[in-house]
Amino acid sequence: RRNSTGSLAGGAAKDNAGVPGRVRVAVRLRPRNAEELVEDADFADCVELQPELKRLKLRKNNWDSDTYEFDEVLTEFASQKRVYEVVAKPVVESVLDGYNGTIMAYGQTGTGKTYTLGRLGEEDTAARGIMVRAMEDILADVSLETDSVSVSYLQLYMETIQDLLDPANDNIPIVEDPKTGDVSVPGATLVEIRDQHSFVELLRLGEAHRFAANTKLNTESSRSHAILMVHVKRSVKARDSAFSSENGNSPHMKTLKPSLVRKGKLVVVDLAGSERIDKSGQTSFLVLNKLEVYWDSVWARFAPCLGGGGCGGWGLVKLYKEDKDREEKKKERSLCCSGLRCIQGSEGHTLEEAKSINLSLSALGKCINALAENSAHVPVRDSKLTRLLKDSFGGTARTSLVITIGPSPRHRGETASTIMFGQRAMKVENMLKLKEEFDYKSLARRLDIQLDKLIAEHER
Numbered sequence: 001r002r003n004s005t006g007s008l009a010g011g012a013a014k015d016n017a018g019v020p021g022r023v024r025v026a027v028r029l030r031p032r033n034a035e036e037l038v039e040d041a042d043f044a045d046c047v048e049l050q051p052e053l054k055r056l057k058l059r060k061n062n063w064d065s066d067t068y069e070f071d072e073v074l075t076e077f078a079s080q081k082r083v084y085e086v087v088a089k090p091v092v093e094s095v096l097d098g099y100n101g102t103i104m105a106y107g108q109t110g111t112g113k114t115y116t117l118g119r120l121g122e123e124d125t126a127a128r129g130i131m132v133r134a135m136e137d138i139l140a141d142v143s144l145e146t147d148s149v150s151v152s153y154l155q156l157y158m159e160t161i162q163d164l165l166d167p168a169n170d171n172i173p174i175v176e177d178p179k180t181g182d183v184s185v186p187g188a189t190l191v192e193i194r195d196q197h198s199f200v201e202l203l204r205l206g207e208a209h210r211f212a213a214n215t216k217l218n219t220e221s222s223r224s225h226a227i228l229m230v231h232v233k234r235s236v237k238a239r240d241s242a243f244s245s246e247n248g249n250s251p252h253m254k255t256l257k258p259s260l261v262r263k264g265k266l267v268v269v270d271l272a273g274s275e276r277i278d279k280s281g282q283t284s285f286l287v288l289n290k291l292e293v294y295w296d297s298v299w300a301r302f303a304p305c306l307g308g309g310g311c312g313g314w315g316l317v318k319l320y321k322e323d324k325d326r327e328e329k330k331k332e333r334s335l336c337c338s339g340l341r342c343i344q345g346s347e348g349h350t351l352e353e354a355k356s357i358n359l360s361l362s363a364l365g366k367c368i369n370a371l372a373e374n375s376a377h378v379p380v381r382d383s384k385l386t387r388l389l390k391d392s393f394g395g396t397a398r399t400s401l402v403i404t405i406g407p408s409p410r411h412r413g414e415t416a417s418t419i420m421f422g423q424r425a426m427k428v429e430n431m432l433k434l435k436e437e438f439d440y441k442s443l444a445r446r447l448d449i450q451l452d453k454l455i456a457e458h459e460r
């Protein structure tokens, strides 16, 4: 007698058939950074934004460009507040109403995913990102006497889920409810949130653990996905309920009267960098200490660490930029390139590792393609990320995606592929469903009877 949302059938099924809700996609352009201001000074940005028309033009050359439409187009001048309002707020409001919601950032490393989602903004409150603002809105709306808000924070790296709130918990399984098909990670630390301050502390702790875990594994956080889950459980007054009064009038209801709860879940995903990684695990550029170093366009020199601690890992080589004259730089570049090849050959992170490092991200791309094309088979089971996001794409959640791009003409290729990802995601239809159910658990506790007995009695 239960439908797929875990609610009782009958009135609920009639009133909770679902509301169509397409995945919404916004594009956000990062302002030029200091290097781009200097190095690309003579070049136009690779994109031109027309926010009123919700259009983006990607330059092909000086004369020609391709035009794309998005749900929102956010220029380099868009404030964090505005980004929150267009990308996140409708999703947060849905979660408060008892729906699942997803907010996700996709884009090349260094284009502003973490800035958009994860900025704590303590030094500058105007810079607060989506996670912080979402919790502010949630805490302002719930009543902590009757409702509860709890959080878990995870990292997914090479198909392993790590608990960012408890580093010892470093291989958490995904559990699938055999009846409803809902996925969850019950092994993750769940912390109840009562005030904004403790939430920000929790995010900070998670970030510190993420940094430590990545240092230990000699990886980059740009290679892993960070996933914040916020569970909002609210009690519902009978008259506000989506259930019809039939159930309420049954004699069993009168004796047992479990209260109704709505369980909205907000998932915020800061995805791994979308840049392509070749077979050796090499990206076309390195990111180190927030300094981006490009193979063929920036002159760089090895730190004296060949074979030492700073080398190896995913093509992560200690490089530092030198401001010398061109000839000197040229010499250094050839040293740099031959050195890197040598490291690739000898250090040899396995091909398997290179493949699985972005397995989840390519699986997500495949699922979105399949959904966009209404294909019969959506390969959800191919990766942990797609399993975790099962409800977010083609499921019952309200989903908002922000794709982040940089202005540099040197990354035109990566920018184009990010745009195409966003365009396909816009075709994905979800069917929003209210997550309302009877709170048998607390009633069973209160009456001190067994849960399954209570459910059997109530559903008779």
Ligand code: ADP
Pocket (backbone or CB within 6 Å): 029, 030, 031, 033, 076, 107, 108, 109, 110, 111, 112, 113, 114, 115, 116, 222, 273, 290, 404
């Ligand atoms: P990602 O998470 O996609 O790798 P980050 O969020 O770390 O990228 O951003 C890279 C750099 O660009 C950071 O120094 C960040 O502060 C800066 N940045 C990103 N987006 C913006 C923006 N909209 N305005 C100002 N600075 C930004």
Ligand code: MG
Pocket (backbone or CB within 6 Å): 113, 114, 115, 221, 222, 270
């Ligand atoms: Mg980041």
